[in-house]
Structures are given as structure tokens and as C-alpha cells.
Amino acid sequence: KAGVTQTPRYLIKTRGQQVTLSCSPISGHRSVSWYQQTPGQGLQFLFEYFSETQRNKGNFPGRFSGRQFSNSRSEMNVSTLELGDSALYLCASSLVFSGAVNEQFFGPGTRLTVL
């Protein structure tokens, strides 16, 4: 099976702009989670989607949003970019079935630089 893919891999934006990142999960995986990775804060959970619904949300401002499509692909959007939004954005997909621990498989990430 193909792994989790993310596009684009690199992105440069300026303050105030908005950006949309895309994540395609492993075939059959219905849960997609997003994380922000920075040197100072490490890996921080943004949100998780399952069946086109946001089930979990981390402690990020409303400028960070996401959605999931019927084919489980997910996008996240960051509006009014700030310098501090520069980070590696990782998505992870999981196979969902009850009563079992489900590994999260990570994508390669999108490196966002805000100037």
C-alpha cells in the first residue's frame, strides 16, 4: 500500500496570507490527525477527523481549521499567517475499528516558512 502523502512538501508564505495543506491517508484509513512540529514546542496535536467530522481538537487558535472529504483525504487551512506558524505540519492516518489500538502512520510533512 502507498503510504501517507502530503502536498506540497515545502511552502513559503508571507505574514497575513493564508495557506492550505493537503493529506492523503493510506487506503482504507478513515482517521486523519494533524500535528505541528517546531523545535521549541515539539509535536503538538492540532485536530483529528473521522468520517468527515472533527472528533478532537488541540489548543490552537481558530485560524487553524481543517476538513475531511468523503474519500478520507484531509486539508488543513491556516489563515492570517504569523511568523510563529513556521513549522513542519505532519498528518497521520489510522485504521479505525473498535476495541483495538490503532497505529498512526505519519506522512512526510509540509515544511511551512512564513516570512
Added chain:
Amino acid sequence: GENVEQHPSTLSVQEGDSAVIKCTYSDSASNYFPWYKQELGKRPQLIIDIRSNVGEKKDQRIAVTLNKTAKHFSLHITETQPEDSAVYFCAVDPNSGGSNYKLTFGKGTLLTVNP
């Protein structure tokens, strides 16, 4: 919310020695504890995980131990090799039953194995 502390932040060992990384967590309801390895410029990859109903799990040279009473778990790598050099992250998921995918990560340990 969940708080995960990881120690040490850096660890340098000689090839063939053992390495131990420890994590503590705050939410006693947490019941899934994965460990991820992230090589420079690459995505995090699961190397081992443990559920709350198990005290220890081993996979070749790596092992994880869990003490639910004390709320801490540890990664043990024996006979370290230079290719073990990477950043290791512990993580905690509050609900492994399939309804939550919200990993809280430790800040990471940079392991360097010197030949």
C-alpha cells in the same frame, strides 16, 4: 489535558551500550503508549507501543516498560548501533478504544550512538 515529560533531552552512548529514555504522564486514564523514532529530515515512525494492560513488551533490541501506578513508561534499547541515532518521542493517547486519536508527545530525546 494530558502532560508528558520526557528525559533526558539528549543522550550519547557508545556503540554496543544500552540506552534508556523515560517518560511520565499526568492522566491516569491514558491507556496507549507508543514510541516514535524520527531520523533527521524524515517522518516519525512507530518503533514499539504498549497498552495499559501490559507491563512490558519486547521486540528484538527494543523494549518498553509501563508502570501505571507511577504513571511512567520507559524505552530500552540494547546493543545500540550507529543507525539507532535519531530523535525518539514518547506519546500518550488517552483512549485506545477507537474513539480518540489525539497523541500527546514528549519533547523528544536526541540519541547519538558513537562508533
